[in-house]
Amino acid sequence: MTSPEPVTAATAGRRLGRAPATIRKWAQRYAAHQLGRCGRQQVYDYADLATIDACIHRGDPVPATPAERDQLRAGYRNAA
Template identity: 70%
Template sequence: MDPEPVTAAQAGSRLGRTPATIRKWQERYAARTLGKAERRVYYDYADLATIDACIHRGDHVPETPELRDRLRDSYSRAA
């Protein structure tokens, strides 16, 4: 799946979180960043959504974006 670039504000709006929370996830969980343009950082929405889902369920958040990719893959195979 191709990454979907979103800003902290866009991701926060979609996930019901503040932009500050999204930026904190980059520090705390090494959320995948896709680049910067015009002073904006772009994040991978799927990675942020996986972090949010883990937090919502009370599960451990995998330490790297690659481990979260594997977790998402395991969900789609189980469905």
């Protein structure tokens, strides 16, 4: 597992081309890895959100937990 890259919903939304509200909904729906708070904003692990985005984009089921998504990313790295 790589070290988490902390991002807010607004930052992740800009990087993934999604609305911040979409990022927050994904975080709620898929139990995205939350790293804490920065002021009033929740901070998430960017790699976890990017994995959720990739699964949705491909039409694949989104793994239920951050740990399962970590394993999915590790499988991609091993395959490459």
